[in-house]
Amino acid sequence: MKKIFSLLLMVVLVAGSAFAAGQQEEAAGKSEAEAQANLKASLAIDISDVRGSDGQLLLMYGETRPVPPKPSDAAALDMWKLEYAGRQTKKVDMIPSPADGIIGKKIIMIMQSEHPYWTAVANGSRIACEAYQAEFEMWNPNGDLNQQNQYIDRAIAEKADIVLLASLDAKASVQQFKKLYDAGIPAIAYNMIPSDDAMRYVLAITAPDDFGQFKMLAEYMASDVGGSGGVGYITHIPGGSPYFARTTNVVEYYKENYPGMKTLDIQSPGFEAPKTKQVVADWITRFGDDLTCIVLADDSAQALGATQALEEAGRSDVYVIAAGNSKVGMDLVKAGKINAITFQSAEADGAVPIKVAADYFNGVDLGSNAAFYLPQAVITPENVDNYMPAQW
């Protein structure tokens, strides 16, 4: 026992000394005049013509769709809450903007996972932050919710001026945003639309309008195939909002607008090409010619698996749409193997929240239910060249 105690004592001593060393915190504070100068300099920065690596404008906001009234049906209400999260939420009083300019502000960006898409997101943010001369830190929990919570605590501890958070889970984000709000740190939700409850604490959302995009894509396909057919769905990971936006959303959309588009099956093989291939091959066996359309939640691994299965079965007649836009996906569109994908600029996904943060610090009124959607488009074989080269 004695030795354990002595070891523990050592730990405490070391901890104590390290603590003492770490306690000198920089004294902050700017005079009023400085703040005004800063604001002026900040307002002078304009990044609206900066383009991403794919040649598209970084800062295009898409137009927001009108919000339909709340449905009364419980299931429909759940979907409505997902789709229009934050758009009509009664928010808590937002933290007022210091209105002293973005320059030199400490922006902490918390991402979801280490993935090429996120590398591109980070790229976009970095471009924007450098333009705004803001202090920028980017943390990656790599898909671990537990780690992400740690980063939130850490951001609070480091006294970030603003936190940009792509929560790993819509419902779990309630506590995350609440914590930030309680600590007096404004937060912007990006990439991932949090749940309606969470939106109460969020300054603004910037995200791809997955629901809108997929309605667009679904419409595109339905009109192309003549409004009737059998649809097989390959989903995103169940439970997340992409799952609802890219699968349930389309199912509902067709139910409402194109009753001829029948749902054949919904499967979740994950982002694995061989498994998707197997599922699609099984569909071909099971449904035969009834299978005319496939909706994919991902345009790389899933798309490769699905198109291969179709190719092997000689089913060039099946219409395939997918969420975009990776290089693989665009190559497939170009090759005519996929009929259409959505446009989702990863770099804009990273840059737009920075722009919104800049507006916030520059004293621009964001509005009470601010939602900034990324530009929307359907990429088809005809226009795919405009979007090359891909961001990731």
Place this chain on the structure above:
Amino acid sequence: MSNTKQDIRKTSHNSFTLIVNKFGVFFMILVLSVVGVLVSPSFLSSTNLLNILNAVSYLGIVAAGIAFVIFCGQYGDLSAPMTMATTGVICVEFMRYGLWYGIIAAVIAGAVIGMINGFVIGKLRVNAIIWTLAMNFILEGLVRWSYKGTQIYPDMATEKTYTTGFFLPIMAKLDPNIMDIDLVSRAAAFNGLATTYPLGVPLVLYVMFGVMITGYIIMSKTTFGNQLKVVGSSYEVGKMSGINATRTVMMAFMMSSIFASIAGVFMTSLNQVGAFYIGQGYDFQAVTAIILGGMSLSGGRGSMIGVFGGVFTLGLISNILTLLGIGTFTQKMITGAIFITVVAVNAKSLRKLGRDYA
């Protein structure tokens, strides 16, 4: 206890148990096939059967490799997923000089990984699970670190591409003309690996059968395979029989990594991109297939034919359940339950036959 016959024990208590035991997995395939026929009339069509095989071909290649490790009395090779990813990106790096360069580089890289695993496990007798897990971490860190979180496309050649990776920066330094290589046609050849259909059957299926048959021959016909059998059923006995046990274990791990690297090359080709996430989950799946195929963790028992059976069974279960319209996650649950039941029943029958447990 009235039996006083001083004889060897009867080798079979019950011929049915023995049959189930011996042909276990094929007996299950038979049952599943009957279910399949009942479920869908097109179940027995050649396209469907081909689909089933096709779907498990990557798993089959990995499993054929890991089977050597399990045959060797080790628990498995958890470094297989990252071996697949690592060799995949190395293949993409080297295919700039030609497809065969890429494949050979990948296989060599796989062999080196396997050699390290095998040396540590064979010589120092480290627990295979822990060591290969550490190896998996290390490889993952290396791949992520060298590619800075991006993925590497076979047909992309930018300044940025040549500054990341394992060998690309070196290659770019040695060969200033590397930017001029016509990557698009090279990439087409590479991506074609997964989309070539000689005689209407995917190439990867030939490869799987090739790997399985090679594995079968190596495991049961060669000197190494027969020595592996002895070392696998008892390391000490192998060592005391004048067999170089360390080398045998090392070669088993090398087989595993080499086969994983072949699967990695094909997976990378299928995904048309080299990245760290390729091959995730293949370690446990392979172990599942191998154990279903009748290999025992204590080593030295089972064969490559069983491994094929196990892999095929997994494909069958998934096929039938999809044909029934059952969702992926319920499928997972059912597969897991079937696996546990089969293993428990098998262990019981083995004990009934007076053998040690699985």
Place this chain on the structure above:
Amino acid sequence: MGESAIALQMNEVSKQFPGTLAVNKVSFEVKAGEVHALMGENGAGKSTLMKILAGSFADYSGEIIIGGKPVQLHTPHMAKEEGVGMVYQELSIAYNRSVEENMFAGKIPTKGLFVDQAALRKQSLESLAKVKLEDKIDPGTEMKNISQHESQLIEMAKVMNDNPKILVMDEPTSALSSEEVQMLFEIIREIKKEGVAIVYISHHLPEIFEIADRVTVLRDGKKIDTCDIKDVDNETLVEMMIGEKIDDFVRDCPGADCNDVILKVENLTHYGFVHDVSFELYSGEILGVVGLAGSGRTELGRCLSGADRVDYGRLVLDDEEITVKGMSQMLDKGVAYLSENRKTEGLALRLSNRNNILSTIIGRLSQFFFFRPKKGDPILKELYEKLTIYPHDPEITTSNLSGGNQQKILLAKWLSTKPKVLILDEPTRGVDVGAKKLIHETIVKLAEEGLSVILLSSDLPELVALSDRVAVMRQGHLIGDLTKEDGFDENKVLLAANGERGVFSVEY
């Protein structure tokens, strides 16, 4: 003490093992306060019988009566409850844990919910005092730091903690020096005074005569007889145990052509195990090596065969100087070593006989990396006939064979390499009499054919009967040899090994 009560009675107890009926309707009784010796050859069933008593098997048949009441002994716990304590030959020790935890495993004193550390320490010291170790050993020491001899005494102390009515000791002296044996006997006598019935298993005859009151002899799983120790002498006991005259095997001719040296060993050393061993082995000779457990006998065999490192020394085999690199090299040169641990180092029990026998010659039967099992068929056939292995089917899994046939398979495995020098470490351990006889005959036949055999055995009758010459090892050194001309017998050999008399002119 007078006529004491019967502590234990076993009626028609049997136990079937795969392949053998290890104990066949044995009836047996032990009185309180006596030391009852249980004797028999290796594999006679004495250990099995005692394991039944200790509750190791749930599936024995027959009746066991302890203290007048019939009991079921299906688990060690049940046996303990009924007052049976057992000291196993192979100690069951958790080397990771401390002495006190080992001694009180399963019955650690508690205070309320928790372990009473103070009481545990006190009780362990008390318990260690019974074996006179209380001053030497700190109960908190990890078992792996305790010597073999002390471990044995600790094991005894552990058993005595339960205050058993019946104490079974399975060859407790096999690893002890003579002083340690005397110490043990003192302890046994003290225990005996307390009225404990002691069953003492040994095949060390002088010990039996010293300590036992009665003796029961088993052979082939059956009881031969029980008699008072005063009524028997050495020869009758041996005859009871063996059944037939061991002289059958005695080689009267050491071989006229024992002249050319096949193996010459000079200063063979493996630091800490065997030091400076030098000897010569003639072709067609059987060289017995005797030594107590721990004398370096086995290690010598391992060094010669390349299983262990050789640090220093010179080896000349067939006029060729050899640097020992490893087992496969020595096997190629013609040195084969049959390990004493059949189950862990000898045979892969899960494989078929064919696989086992051919495992040593996989390389030799191969062509271009491919193994040709067909080429092994004539070898298998020859060996099966030579050793009369039953059943005559090489595809049977080895674990399904009886111990004797397994041992024959093991021998066949090494003979398949066609060795020039065959080192046999306990070739007849755990083997029934028939197989033993056959193995002996085979060894002799092989020697007559010109094979040189080094026989490492603790079975003295066997050693004496088979060997042309006996080399004696003590404390890691080979201290000399006894030749047929000197005339050696069991007693002489034993005394030499024990080192109680300086019979040797060789000094070290």
Place this chain on the structure above:
Amino acid sequence: MLKNELDKDKLLGTLNHNRIYVFLVIVIILMSIGAPGFMRSSNVIPLMKTSLLPILVGIGFTFVMIGGNFDLSVGAMINVGALMVMGEFNRFYAIFGGEPAGAAAVFGAWTVAFLIALAAGSFFGLINGLLVAKGKVHSFIVTIGMLTTLSGFVYTYSKGNTISANSYALVDIIEKPLLKLPYIEFFTMRSLITIAVLVIFEILLVKTSWGRGLFMVGSNKEAAWQAGIDMERKIIWTFVISGFTAALGGILFATSMNAAVPNYGERGINPLMLVLASTIIGGTVMTGGRGSVVKTAVAVITIQAIFNGLIGMGLGFDSQVLSAGVLLGAVVLYEAYVLYKESLRKGERPALLPEAEKLKVNHRGSKSKVSGEQSPEAAQGA
């Protein structure tokens, strides 16, 4: 402090047994130098909070490993606990009257939900244990099967959704610091429960005869069996404990966020791998018989400190994975090397050692004599 040689050996042994504390100290020193502010309360508290879940899971895992087995299903068990506590709360909250019924309904529903979720974890653990102990199937296989089954089960249970409780009452209690002071802020209901469970199980392991028996089972099955310890039952219990603590970890994690996701741990370094690595680094022996839940917990904190510090130094996830791999690899290699050395010396006779030293000198001498004879010649040649 060192009285003699024996004491020195003993101290080295103790140091090795407690190496995890040394690791922690080294990590703290290195990280404090490399990442300023590492030891600040504001950094330490998040770090410790992140460790809570793996610590809880590590308890059961260590128990299983001391018994000589593996439990690869703990990752899935976390999800079972998390989802079931949320799902069952919602179910019973509605049954007990929902929001109008007030605090009583909340309390009642949480109690029932906790019990059900814990029971579910323990139940799946029990199945693992039965299959391993009674079915005699290798734990590696059983728990891989259980892992597959449960990961399917949680999705089926939650229909793929994240489940959050319909009441925020508990989350405020469980995550609220008891005292708003630097460092002390760490103590919330969640951390206190974790610490309490840790202490209880450490006591169970070290201070009770049950725990001592488990060590015997893991150390030498034969010896334990002969000592009349019910081995099978102990092994089954270790799996039940593992299921219990993993589920509890999931429950507390979910309640701290008021949400449970079905795919927790499927990306990144998943908790299973983290716990496995921590348990080994913390000194639990793979073959069983040695280990401590406190050391596992310290190892969890050490690894988290490394991760945290590396981020503080501005390094990415790659360095985290790499460091975890290198640390685990080094520890395993060291242990294996020690065992390898020991196996080479197994059966060595202490009595012969002094003599061996003498012989070594002699032999070396004879060799050097040979080379000594050669060297003058060589000198002449030169």
